[in-house]
Amino acid sequence: xxxxxxxxPGGPVVHDPMTLPADDNVNSYTFxxxxxxxxxxxxxxxxxxxxxxxxxxxxxxxxxxxxxRTSFHSPLHASDWVVAEGSGKMLLADRAFDVNSYDLDxxxxxxxxxxxxxxxxxLSLKQSIVPGFLTLIGTGKFVAASNGxxxxxxxxxxxxxxxxxxxxxxxxxxxxxxxGYMTGVMGGLRAMTGIGGTSGEEHxxxxxxxxxxxxQSSEALMAELATGAVPHEPGVPGSGGAPGHQGQHGQQxxxxxxxxxxxxxxxxxxx
Amino acid sequence: xxxxxxxxxxxxDMTGDAVKAKNGSMVxxxxxxxxxxxxxxxxxxxxxxxxxxTGEQMTVMEVKGHGTCWFADRASEINLVNLQGDKLYVExxxxxATDAGLRTGTSFTGLRGASQGNGLFTTTVEGHGxxxxxxxxxxxxxxxxxxxxxxVDPGAYIAHxxxxxxxxxxxxxxxxxxxxxxxxxxxxxxxxxxxxxVQPSERNTIAGDA
Numbered sequence: 001x002x003x004x005x006x007x008x009p010g011g012p013v014v015h016d017p018m019t020l021p022a023d024d025n026v027n028s029y030t031f032x033x034x035x036x037x038x039x040x041x042x043x044x045x046x047x048x049x050x051x052x053x054x055x056x057x058x059x060x061x062x063x064x065x066x067x068x069r070t071s072f073h074s075p076l077h078a079s080d081w082v083v084a085e086g087s088g089k090m091l092l093a094d095r096a097f098d099v100n101s102y103d104l105d106x107x108x109x110x111x112x113x114x115x116x117x118x119x120x121x122x123l124s125l126k127q128s129i130v131p132g133f134l135t136l137i138g139t140g141k142f143v144a145a146s147n148g149x150x151x152x153x154x155x156x157x158x159x160x161x162x163x164x165x166x167x168x169x170x171x172x173x174x175x176x177x178x179x180g181y182m183t184g185v186m187g188g189l190r191a192m193t194g195i196g197g198t199s200g201e202e203h204x205x206x207x208x209x210x211x212x213x214x215x216q217s218s219e220a221l222m223a224e225l226a227t228g229a230v231p232h233e234p235g236v237p238g239s240g241g242a243p244g245h246q247g248q249h250g251q252q253x254x255x256x257x258x259x260x261x262x263x264x265x266x267x268x269x270x271x
Numbered sequence: 272x273x274x275x276x277x278x279x280x281x282x283x284d285m286t287g288d289a290v291k292a293k294n295g296s297m298v299x300x301x302x303x304x305x306x307x308x309x310x311x312x313x314x315x316x317x318x319x320x321x322x323x324x325t326g327e328q329m330t331v332m333e334v335k336g337h338g339t340c341w342f343a344d345r346a347s348e349i350n351l352v353n354l355q356g357d358k359l360y361v362e363x364x365x366x367x368a369t370d371a372g373l374r375t376g377t378s379f380t381g382l383r384g385a386s387q388g389n390g391l392f393t394t395t396v397e398g399h400g401x402x403x404x405x406x407x408x409x410x411x412x413x414x415x416x417x418x419x420x421x422x423v424d425p426g427a428y429i430a431h432x433x434x435x436x437x438x439x440x441x442x443x444x445x446x447x448x449x450x451x452x453x454x455x456x457x458x459x460x461x462x463x464x465x466x467x468x469v470q471p472s473e474r475n476t477i478a479g480d481a
Contacts, residue, residue, distance in 0.1 A: 012350065014466060016414040029408045029471035048427035049411075049469045051419050093427065093471030096408025 017051040020089050023101065023141060031092045031099045031143050033118065039085040041125070042092065042118035052088015083121075092117055097145040104142070104168075110135045111144055111166030111214075118143045130173065133166070148217035155207040162219035169211035176206035273351055273368070273401040281342040281349050281368060281403045285335070289371035292342050294330035296367060302338015309333050329363040329394065333371065342368055347405035350468065352396075352432065357465075359396040361404050361430035370400030404430050406470035413467045420462045426473030433465020 020026065022034035033040055035054060047056070084090060093099060094117055102109070110128050119125065119142035128135045136142055144150075146165050153159070158176055167173060207213050276282045280298065283290050294308060309331045334340055343349075344367060352359055354373060369375060374397045396402050404410075406429050415421045415435055422440070431437075440458045461467055 012412055014412045014414050016416065017419050026411055027409055027471075030411050045424075045426070045473060047424055048471065048473065049413060049421060049423040049467070051413075051421055054422075091411065091413075091469070093408070093473075096470070096472040099471075 017089050020051075020091075022089070025099065025101070026091065028098050028149075029093055029096055031101060031117070033084075033090045033092060033143075034088075035084065035090060036087050037085075039083050039121050040090075040118050041081050041121060042084055043094075043116065044080055044082055046092050046094050046117050047084070048091050048093045050088055050090040052086065052090075054084050054086035054088050054090055056082045056084055058082055092143060094145040097147055098149055099143055099145045100150060101141055101143045104136060104139060106139050107169060108135060108137045109142075109166055109168040112164070115144045115146060115165055116142065117145055146214075146216040151215045151217060153213040153215060155209055155211060155213060157213055158204040158206045159213060159215055160219060161203065161205055163215045163217075164205055165214040165216050167207060167211060167213045172207065172209050174206050176204045273370075273403055275349060275351060276341065278348050278409060279343055279346050281351075283334075283340050283342065283368065284338075285340065286337055287335075289333050289335035290340075290368050291331050291333055291371055291373075291375070292368035293344060293366065294332050296342045296344045297332075297334065298341050298343045300334075300336075300338060300340040302336060304334055304336035304338060304340055307333045307335070329366065329375075335371075342403070344405055347407060348409045348470075350404050350406060350410045352402045352404060352430070354396065354398060354400055354402060354432070356399055357397075357432055357434075359402060359404075359430060359432040360393050361396065361402075363394040365405050365429045366394055366396070367403040367405050369396055369402040370398075373398040373400045373402060404468065406468065406472075408471035410468045410470050413469060415461045415463060415465050415467055417462075417464065420460060421467055422458045422460050423467060423469055424473060425457055425459055427469045427471070428459060428467070429470050430468040431461065431465060433463070435461050435463040435465035435467070437461050 015026065020032045022032070024032060026032050030048070035052070099117060104123060110130065110133050113132055113134050116134055116136075119136060120140035122140035123136045123138040123142060126135045126137065144165070150165060272284045274282050274284070285302075285304075291309065297306065347367075349367060360378065366375075376395045376397070377392050378395045379392055410429060413421055413423075415431075415433070438460045440460050
């Protein structure tokens with residue numbers, strides 16, 4: 001095999017700024033963004049290399065304040081994001097997970113906070129009502145990571161909570177418990193006594209309505225990113241704010257309460 | 272002769288010659304093979320002392336024989352590098368195997384090494400032959416040339432070869448200390464003529480979130 005010193009025909013592909021794609025994947029795990037005096041938002045620490053002159057600035061610093069106002073509606077977690085601006089080509093990657101870009105055309109998409117890597121400022125980022133999720137609204141491109149390739153599904157569908165990456169165009173997401181199984185003789189016994197264990201699939205997310213649901217092909221979760229605290233107010237999910245009646249609130253943590261379960265006796269007797 | 276079987280297993284066909292490989296990385300072989308642990312990275316007493324001093328410890332074995340030997344390590348992606356008299360700089364933890372004819376040594380990296388959390392020294396591989404380096408996720412090869420200098424995140428850097436100058440650039444400003452840093456506080460800038468290998472994943476570095 002004849003090989004020239006640096007990079008060779010027949011050898012591994014060598015990239016330079018001319019051969020790197022513009023706003024496309026280099027391979028399944030690396031994404032290349034082309035900046036031409038434009039800006040991108042990216043999560044801290046996801047840039048692995050760049051050609052050209054690119055500046056990285058924390059959001060919320062003077063000059064960029066306007067950007068935060070126009071496309072960054074959650075100043076609460078602005079410290080996890082930086083703005084890349086300048087001209088050149090920049091490679092993004094995240095813990096060797098699959099990365100993909102998605103185009104939104106005057107649409108909306110809600111995504112698990114840890115999965116979003118970068119997005120164009122033409123999109124605006126908002127915190128979802130669902131805790132731990134972010135919503136992108138508008139027109140533009142964003143880059144997201146997933147553990148394994150992403151599958152696109154049409155609702156109505158029930159999905160495993162760990163496999164859910166996000167959803168687009170407002171299907172209605174809700175929790176679904178396999179009530180039939182859990183209250184049946186076998187399932188009920190198991191749930192009450194803990195003997196025999198559970199299949200681990202009694203709890204699902206259900207989506208109905210028109211739209212698309214994004215699933216990753218592995219149930220290994222990516223690290224959650226703090227999405228910032230929501231205001232402590234009654235009626236705001238995940239805020240921990242005291243609801244009107246304190247008594248009901250304590251039951252929400254942990255496993256679902258089934259009617260007739262032992263735990264309920266305690267509550268009924270006020271213990 | 273090195274070849275990849277899939278992207279995570281290195282197969283080496285040997286006819287009486289030898290390779291140096293990371294200790295314990297053999298997963299299978301056929302034919303006749305002898306495995307000999309080499310102290311000090313196979314660099315003799317001098318190597319033993321410098322590697323101990325520099326912290327670039329590397330336990331290496333020499334594999335010699337007739338047949339095929341397969342190597343793998345923790346399902347890391349493997350990249351083959353052909354060396355034609357030039358020098359490859361790689362972290363010892365990323366080096367899987369080299370032709371026995373290649374010389375290995377250590378070299379000082381200065382601040383770059385410190386920012387990577389890998390110590391101040393790196394391993395060099397020099398000569399004519401093949402080497403196999405490991406990465407977390409398939410490595411991307413980026414060319415550095417005079418008109419295209421390259422900037423790399425220290426956590427994603429795994430190796431480079433060729434005639435390349437590296438300098439350390441820091442984006443640390445007062446904002447970093449206010450928690451509003453650019454997230455890419457430390458960067459390595461490569462200039463000259465050569466290749467840089469980056470992996471699609473970042474090691475934890477000292478300045479990881481700064």
